Amino acid sequence: MLIDTHAHVNFSAFKDDADEVIRRALEKNVWLVNVGSQYSTSQRAVEYAGKYSIGVFAAVGLHPIQLKKRTIEYQDDEELTPEEIKTTGENLDYAKYFELAKHPKVVAIGEMGLDYHHFEPGDNVEELKSKQKGVLLQGIRLANEVQKPMMIHCWGVKSRQERDHARTDAYDDLLDILQDNPVEKKGVIHSFVGGYKTAKKFIELGFKIGMNGVITYGIGYDRLIKEIDLEDMVLETDCPYLTPVPHKGERNEPILVELVAQKIAEVKNISIDEVAEVTTKNAKELFGI
Numbered sequence: 001m002l003i004d005t006h007a008h009v010n011f012s013a014f015k016d017d018a019d020e021v022i023r024r025a026l027e028k029n030v031w032l033v034n035v036g037s038q039y040s041t042s043q044r045a046v047e048y049a050g051k052y053s054i055g056v057f058a059a060v061g062l063h064p065i066q067l068k069k070r071t072i073e074y075q076d077d078e079e080l081t082p083e084e085i086k087t088t089g090e091n092l093d094y095a096k097y098f099e100l101a102k103h104p105k106v107v108a109i110g111e112m113g114l115d116y117h118h119f120e121p122g123d124n125v126e127e128l129k130s131k132q133k134g135v136l137l138q139g140i141r142l143a144n145e146v147q148k149p150m151m152i153h154c155w156g157v158k159s160r161q162e163r164d165h166a167r168t169d170a171y172d173d174l175l176d177i178l179q180d181n182p183v184e185k186k187g188v189i190h191s192f193v194g195g196y197k198t199a200k201k202f203i204e205l206g207f208k209i210g211m212n213g214v215i216t217y218g219i220g221y222d223r224l225i226k227e228i229d230l231e232d233m234v235l236e237t238d239c240p241y242l243t244p245v246p247h248k249g250e251r252n253e254p255i256l257v258e259l260v261a262q263k264i265a266e267v268k269n270i271s272i273d274e275v276a277e278v279t280t281k282n283a284k285e286l287f288g289i
C-alpha cells in the first residue's frame with residue numbers, strides 16, 4: 001500500500017474523470033490526499049473526500065502563487081475564479097477556511113507557504129513576500145486551532161537572477177517562520193527541492209519531507225534520498241504536475257506514486273516494499289488516518 005500525500009485530483013485537469021482516477025488509485029491500494037490551492041479547490045477536495053468511505057482525504061489552503069493574478073505556464077487558469085483573482089493575501093477568509101478545516105476528512109492545512117520562484121520583473125517582491133508570509137501565519141494559526149498538521153509549499157529561487165530579485169532564500173525564511181511560530185502537529189515540506197542539509201533542518205523541527213516525480217528526473221536528488229531516513233519521508237505525486245519518468249509529459253495521477261517509491265528504493269538499495277511500508281506508516285501517523 002502507498003499513500004499519495006499530495007494530489008490535485010480536485011483540479012480541473014481531472015474534471016472529466018476524477019472519480020475514475022480515484023477508483024484506479026484505490027484499486028491499486030493507493031490512498032490519496034487531495035490538496036486545495038484556494039478556496040474553491042479546497043472545497044472540492046473536501047467534497048471528494050466525503051464521497052469515499054476509505055482512502056480519500058483532503059487538505060485545505062491557499063497557495064502562495066494564488067496571491068497575485070498572473071498566468072503561470074503550469075498553473076491551470078481555470079482554477080481561478082473571478083472572485084479569487086481579486087483576492088489578496090490579507091483577504092484569506094479565515095472563518096470560511098475554519099469551517100472547511102473542521103471536517104473530519106481534512107487531514108492537513110495547506111497548501112500554504114512561500115514561493116520565490118515565480119516572481120516576475122516589476123513585481124513588488126517585498127510586498128509579495130510579506131503577503132505570502134501573512135497567509136502562512138494564518139495557516140499556522142488555523143492548523144493549531146484545529147490541531148492538524150500543515151502541508152507546506154516552499155520553492156526557492158533557482159537562478160542567480162532570481163536570487164538577486166528575491167533577495168532572501170525561501171527555505172531560510174520558512175525555517176525562521178516555523179521556528180518562531182511552531183506548528184503543533186508538524187507537517188510536510190511538500191515537493192522538497194532543496195539540499196539535504198536544508199532538509200535536515202526541517203526534520204529537526206519535526207517535519208516530513210515530501211518526495212515526488214522531481215526525484216526521478218536525473219541524479220540531482222540522489223544525495224538527498226541517501227542522506228534522509230525513510231522515517232522522515234512521505235511520498236506524493238503533486239498530480240497533474242511533476243509526472244515521474246518515464247511518463248514525463250503526460251498528465252500525472254496518484255497511481256504513479258509507485259515510481260517515486262521505486263526511485264527511492266533504487267537509490268537507497270532497499271526493497272520497494274520497505275519504502276512503501278515505512279512511508280505509509282509515516283503518512284498514517286502524521287495525518288491520523
Ligand SMILES: [Zn+2]
Nearest residue numbers: 006035111238
Ligand atoms: Zn500542489
